[in-house]
Amino acid sequence: MNFTDAVKTCLRQYATFTGRASRPEFWWFMLFVLLLSMAASLIGPRVNALVTLLLLLPSIAVAARRLHDIDKSGWWQLVSLVPLVGWLVTLYWYVQPSQPSGNRFG
Structure with missing residues (x-):
């Protein structure tokens, strides 16, 4: 999956918490969120807040689908709400390879 496919897929599944998201899909979308947030912060704090709010739900949804994978x-x-350790644990899970066969999430 390339950058544009990942962004399209994640935005199409804006609030879909079911199914699975591959590693490339998750990381390409996270890169998109980072780049868009950086660009929005250059424009102004209100634009940055708006972009953050608009991308919050799809970011949580794709992270849930990544964990399902x-x-x-x-x-x-x-x-990840546990300081430092929780963030490292979730990062470890996000970089794990996908399960090749089906699981309880699809």
Whole structure:
């Protein structure tokens, strides 16, 4: 999956928390979010806040689908709220390879 396909897929599935998201899909979309947020912050704080709000739900949704891809519930994202350790654990999960066969999430 390339950059544009990943962004289109994630925005098309704006608030879809079911299914699976591959590693490239997740990381390309996260790069898109980062680049768009950086560009918006150059324009102004209100634009940056608007972009952040608009991309919050699809970011959470694609992260949940990414966790589904490694057979974990999307609720495991809440681990990232634990300072430092939680963020490292979720980062470790996000970089794990996809399960080649089907799992309980699809």
